[in-house]
Structures are given as structure tokens and as C-alpha cells.
Amino acid sequence: MTILDIRLIPDPVLRKKAEKVEGPSDEIITILDDMAETMYNAPGIGLAANQVGVLKRLIVIDCSTEEEEPNLLKMINPEIITSTNEKSELEEGCLSIPEHKSNVVRPSKVEVSYMNLNGETEKLTAEGLLSACLQHEIDHLNGILFIDHISRLKRDMIIRKVKKQLRENEK
Numbered sequence: 001m002t003i004l005d006i007r008l009i010p011d012p013v014l015r016k017k018a019e020k021v022e023g024p025s026d027e028i029i030t031i032l033d034d035m036a037e038t039m040y041n042a043p044g045i046g047l048a049a050n051q052v053g054v055l056k057r058l059i060v061i062d063c064s065t066e067e068e069e070p071n072l073l074k075m076i077n078p079e080i081i082t083s084t085n086e087k088s089e090l091e092e093g094c095l096s097i098p099e100h101k102s103n104v105v106r107p108s109k110v111e112v113s114y115m116n117l118n119g120e121t122e123k124l125t126a127e128g129l130l131s132a133c134l135q136h137e138i139d140h141l142n143g144i145l146f147i148d149h150i151s152r153l154k155r156d157m158i159i160r161k162v163k164k165q166l167r168e169n170e171k
């Protein structure tokens with residue numbers, strides 16, 4: 001397995017829409033394995049293919065706490081099929097926007113359909129952190145970042161700070 005480079009804003013690949021995948025080919029399974037290793041290495045709780053420069057609809061998630069057993073989800077073509085009107089607010093961060101966090105309001109509960117590694121369609125209902133994480137990662141596949149859900153003022157401030165950090169890192 002390989003640890004992949006994580007793309008940071010303002011990399012344009014983060015703003016592109018990823019394409020549907022036909023099924024779990026060897027290539028797709030390898031990408032998902034590498035994405036999982038990259039996520040754990042970061043460390044993070046979710047990663048979308050756009051974030052490693054691959055425009056395919058693939059995400060990996062593990063929202064388990066340190067006391068819990070790992071619960072790695074590898075999803076092909078994940079899609080939100082229902083979401084509640086009730087909203088929840090949770091603090092989010094993103095491996096593509098390092099060192100910045102913000103509260104984000106999203107539907108509390110979602111039902112997601114996706115293809116598993118056997119090519120079968122599965123459904124998952126989630127709430128709490130897993131719900132927010134699924135919505136965050138599926139957003140990535142549509143070129144949407146968590147900072148798009150917060151005030152413009154705060155978004156512009158974060159983008160400015162990340163660009164400044166990147167410039168300083170290049171020196």
C-alpha cells in the first residue's frame with residue numbers, strides 16, 4: 001500500500017466533480033486501500049478521492065473513537081438518498097484545509113446508498129459524527145468543501161490563511 005499526497009486548497013481538483021465508477025476493479029480496490037492508509041497516516045477520519053487527485057466517486061471513512069474497534073468503510077459511488085429536516089451542528093476539519101476547524105450545520109441523519117467491494121449495493125443510515133462525515137466526504141465528490149457551508153467572511157479568512165501558510169512553506 002502507498003501513502004498518497006493529499007491535495008490542499010486552492011488545488012483545482014478539489015473543486016471538480018468526481019465521476020461514477022463502474023465497479024470494484026483491481027484498480028479501484030488498490031486506490032481505496034491506498035486512500036485508507038493515507039487517511040490513517042494523516043491521521044483523519046475520512047478521505048475522498050478528489051483529495052488525492054483522483055476524480056472517481058470513492059470515499060473511505062473511519063469515525064471510531066480510540067476506545068472502539070476500527071470501523072473502516074470503503075464506499076464506491078456513495079449517494080445521500082434521504083436526509084432529515086432536523087439539523088445538527090458539529091465542528092469539522094478537513095485534511096485539505098490543514099489546521100482550520102469550524103462548526104458546520106447539516107441534516108442530523110442521512111441514509112446513504114453505495115456499492116461495496118463485492119459490487120453489491122448497500123444502504124447505511126447514520127447520525128452524529130458518522131452522518132456529518134458521510135456528508136462531508138460526499139460533498140468532496142461534488143467539488144464542495146466544508147468552508148462552503150460557513151459564512152463567507154470566515155471562509156475567505158481561512159482561504160487567505162492557508163494560502164499564506166503555503167507561501168511560507170515554499171520559502
Ligand SMILES: [Zn+2]
Pocket residue numbers: 093094095096136140
Ligand atoms: Zn474534507
